[in-house]
Each structure stands twice: as C-alpha cells, then as structure tokens.
Amino acid sequence: MLDTIFFYAFALLTLGGAILTITRRNAIHSAISLIVSLLGVAGLYLLQHAEFLFAVQIVLYVGGIMVLFLFVIMLVNLDQMAKERQFNRAWMVGLAAVAAVGAEIGYFFYRGQDSFKLPEVQPPPIVQGNTEALADVLFRQYLLPFEIASILLLVAIVGSVVMAKKRI
Amino acid sequence: MHPVTEVHYLALSAALLLIGTIGVLTRRNIVIILMSIELILNAVNINLIAFSHAWGQTQGQIFAIFVIVDAVAEAAVGLGILIALFRNKETVLADEIDLLKW
8 A cells, every 4th residue: 555655655756757847948947856766766766666776766867867967967068058949840740750669658558467477476585685686696697788888887987088188 | 455466566667667768768958867767766666676586596686786786887977978978078978079960
C-alpha cells in the first residue's frame, strides 16, 4: 500500500520534471526540472531495493552532471537564445515520429500482456548488503568491462579538455 | 488500488523515453537536447532495475552502473564540444550549425 503511494509520487516527480525540462524557455529552469526528475528516478531505485544505485544517482547525477550542466549554461550566454524560437521548424515531424513509436509501444503492451507475467522468483536470502553484492559481481564477473569503462572515462576526460581548451 | 508490478515500471520507463525523444527531436537549444539524452538514459536504467528486481539478480544493476558511466562520458564530451562550438559560432541553436550543409 505504502509502496504504491510512493511509486505514484515518484512517477509524478519523474514525468512532471521531464515534461518541464523539455518545455521551459529558460535553460536554468530546464536544469532545475531535470534535477527534480532525476531525484524521482532515484526514489524509484530505492523502491526497487537498489540502494547503491540510489546513492550513485544522487551523488553522480544530481551532484556531478547537473553541476556540469549549470556551469556550461552560465559559461555560454543563453540570454538572447531564450528570446528566440525554442522549437525547430520540423517539430511536427518529430512529434509524429514519437507518436508512431508510442503507438507501437502501446500496441506491444496491449498484445504482450500475458508475457509480462514473470514466473515468481524466490529472491535469494539476503546474506549481504546491496553494495556488497554489487561489488562481488562487479569485481569478479565483470572486471574486464569495469576496466574498459575506466578507459572510456579517461578518453572522455582527455577529449573534453582538448575540446574546451583554447590552445593546447 | 492495484499493487505495483513490473508493468508499471515498464510503462513509466516508456513514457520517460518518449518524453526524452520529443525533447531531442523538437528543441533547438543544444544544452536541452543533451538533457533530453540524459532522460532517455534514465528511462533505460529504470527498465534494467525493474527487471533486476523482478528476477532477484544483481546483473541488471551492474549494467545500470555502466549506463551511468556512459552518460557521464557523453555529457562531459558533449558539453566540451558545445563550448568549442560557442567560441567559434556564437550560437547554441542546433539548426544554425550548418557548416557541413551543402
């Protein structure tokens, strides 16, 4: 019961924040709405017992990526951009394409109702915390992808410095 | 009230994906296009976590971590490109950047 109430509250935060993000004229307002939306997603993680991802979502997204976004918004002068047209000329085409995809997904949900009934899985007995369990799998089974991800981050750091610097 | 099942999470994720796609396809401001991409990646993460919970496994959460890493790299490089672009063209509107247009 309480789960249901919290799910709908977080869903409202997520979707409302998302809609405000893509409709606001001022980019700062968009960023604030995006923070609300990301916090809603973090709440959904908590409802699904993914506590580590909840912390990562807040620390990394709300604390890291959004600060980066706000920095860039301050750095780039967006004041005269806010006075211009906000949607491009082909917005009707975009909306039609999204409506088509949405109809497709809705049809899939309607036709595939039975296949969503997953077999009742008995969750394994909790012998360790969520973070411990994740670390076990991440550093044993997924060690190589983990290292590749760190190389990806290194490349991203170097790339963004090269892009943003005036003279190397 | 119905109990919340995986289908609810899938529907929510689909809605978030569609909202993000609308943002990418219709907005002119590149900063907001990048924010919409973050929304799309979050929709993917909700799906992964829902199935991870449904099957009682942690693999889905591992993949969600990798998706977050990708989102961070994408945001950093994208905003770097945006700053370089603004220095050269004085605009952040996607349809005014047409150097490659014949």
